[in-house]
Amino acid sequence: MTSLDRAFDELRFGTGHTLNLRALQPTALQAAALAERWLREQQVLGTAEALVITGRGNNSVDGYSPVRESVVRLLPSLRRRNVIAGYAEHTPGSFVVTFAPVKALFEAPKRRREKPGPVPRPATLQGLDEETVRQLRDLSIMSLSVLGVHSPTRLQLEDEMLRQFTVLSAALPDGADREALLQQAMLLAAEEFEAG
Template sequence: MTSLDRAFDELRFGGQRTLNLRALQPTALQATALAEQWLREQQVLGADEALVITGRGNNSVDGYSPVREAIVRLLPSLRRRNVIAGYAEHTPGSFVVTFAPVTALFETPKRRREKPAPPPRPSSLHGLDDETVRQLRDVAVLSLAVLGVNSPTRAQLEDEMLRQFAALTAALPEGADREALLQQALLRAAEEYEAG
C-alpha cells in the first residue's frame, strides 16, 4: 500500500473508524473478541463504514495470518447477527465493513452454532436512569407499531423494552459509560424507526 493510499484511507475512515489489529499484534482469539466488540460499538455509535486492518501475514510462518483468518470467519457471523450489513476486502491485509441499522439488532435470528447474546445487565430495568427508561419505552412503542400493535398492553410493552435492552446492551463495550451509549443507541433506533 502506498503512502497516497494510506492518506486516502485516513481521510475516508480517520482514526475513530479504523481498527488496526496489525499494530496491536493480538492472538487470533483476542483479535476476534476485540474486533467484534469494536464493530458492535461502531454500529451503536452510528458509523456508516469502518476499516479493519489485519495484515497479510507477510512476517508470519508460511505467510499465513491467523488474525486475518479469524476476522474472515467473524465477518459473516456478524452479518448474520445484523451487526454489519456487508464487508469487502479493501487490500490483501484489510477489510471495509458497512454497518446494519441499530434496529436490525432487534431482528437477529437465533442460530444454534453461535453463542446466544449475554443476558441483560441488570436483570430488570430498575437500575436505569429515568431518561433511559423513557427512551426504551418510546422505542418499544415504535417497534410494536411497526409490527401492527398500536395499543400494546403493559406486559407487551415491558417485554419489548427488555428485548431491546438485551439486544442493545450486548453491543455495548464494557467499562465505557454504557448507559450514555445505550441512550445514544436508543436515539438512533428511534430515528431509524421514524425514518422507515
C-alpha cells in the same frame, strides 16, 4: 500499501473508524473477540463504514495470517446477525465494513450453531435514569407497532423494553458512560424506525 494510500485511508476512515489489529498483534481468538466488540460499538454509534486492518501474514510462517483468517470467519457471522450490512477486501490485509442499521439488531434470526455472547439480563430496569426508561418505552412502542401491536398490554411493553435493553446494552463498551451511550443508541434506533 503506499504512504499515499495510507493517507487516503486516514482521510476516509480516520483513527476513530479504523481498527488496526496488525499493530495490536493479538492472537486469532483475541482478534475475533476484539473485532466483534469494536464493530458492535461502531454500529450503535451510527458509523457508516469502518476499516479493519488484519495484516496479510507476510511475517508469518508460510505467509498465513491467523488474525486475518479469524476476521474472515467472523464477518459473515456478524452480517447474519445484522451487525454489519456488508464487507469487502480493501487490500490483501484489510477490510472495509459497512454497518446495518441499529434497528436491524432486533430482526436478527436466532442461530443454533452460534454461541450467544455474554448478554446482560437484568431482572429489572429500576436502576436506569428516568430519561433512559422513557426513551426505552418510546422505542419499544415503535418496535411493537412495526410488528402490528398498536395497543400493547403492560406485560408486552415491559417484555419489549427488557428485550430492547438487552440487545442494545450487549453492544456497549465496558467502562464508559454506558447509560449515555445507551441513550444515544436508542435515539439512533428511533430515528431509523421513524425513517421507515
